[in-house]
Amino acid sequence: MNVVILNGEPITGSVFDTYIHDIAERMSASGHEVRVLELRDLDIKGCSGCWGCWVKTPGECVKRDDTEQICRAVINSDLYVLASPMVMGFTTALLKRAADQIIPLVHPYIVIEGGEMHHLPRYKRYPKMGLLLGADADTDAEDLALTEQMWSRMARNLKSQLVLTAVTNRPTEEVARELATVA
């Protein structure tokens, strides 16, 4: 299985960072192809809502930065994992900056799915989504539930499905095993 982890931890070598790399190593050791994209090291200019990726250069952001690398890695994976510590009750701005630039993967045209407006797929197949959250002292169950809800709606809009949400208080061995089985 091909897995890409979008690491939205801004601080190198933090407890959360170590946890994510441990998960990646365990999954690699059991034969999966795992790649960690360190978002903090990438040049992500940020989506400015120009719709260029839909109406000027369909499928590609008009800005020249590392967006292409992120989109390419996600669409070619079986499972993409959004990984982030919780800050002020949600995942980091760093992770959000990357996620905002993932819309070239869908088409602007509208389709009705489950009675709601969503986007037409651009690709034939889409990977599944996982969510790894690092809880701090300020995080409660409601924060985690709201965060999961927003990302699971995003998964739906990306023709994907949120298949696992895990918090970093669980042993990496267990989470790595579960991630390998859900995709």
Added chain:
Amino acid sequence: MSSLLLLNGSPRGERSNSMKMLSRVAEGWVQAGGAEPEVLHLTKKADSLRAIEAFGTADTVMLGMPLYTDSMPALVKTYIEALAPYVGRDDNPRIGFLVQSGFSEALHSRPLERYLTKLAARLGCEYAGTIVRGGGEALQAMPDEASKRLWERLRGLGESLAREGRFDVELLTQVAGLERLSPWGARWMSLASNLRLIDFYWNGQLKKNGAWDTRFAAPYV
């Protein structure tokens, strides 16, 4: 007079749909006797720094944004993270929000609305409510009469914020408009979308940009 800090969290900056809507709320606020608001655009570096400082002295803060991939734009999350030092402070401002989405139904913005409600509680701010509005991208194409009614309601929300310290609940429902498609509406839209009858806005843009032939491009596989 009570002070209002008006924060525009749209990545499109001054010319955004969010800003258009926020301006109407500000008009209502002033009509009802509030002080001329301080307006800051989070796209501008100097404004975003000022916005952190000004949070500490404003009586009321109004933060508006478009829905981006089902939550707040990264720009707004950056600002929220910078508010961490204010958590639990005694004299935090009252806070209200505006979320507008491209999709027509208000339901897409509800999870973010719940997050923002919790954010107000986390900061220890009195919560004035969240204005939710679908179909924001269609604002330019809206007939004058329809947009006039929307502008009037947004002004009304600004007035209620100034007078009562919170948004009028009835006006919030009216501004939200369509919560979700009715079963018949969904069926009709489904048919129209299968026949590609509702994509004229995008088609016009694609043709204008000479991108019509590559509109289904899938460059990364």
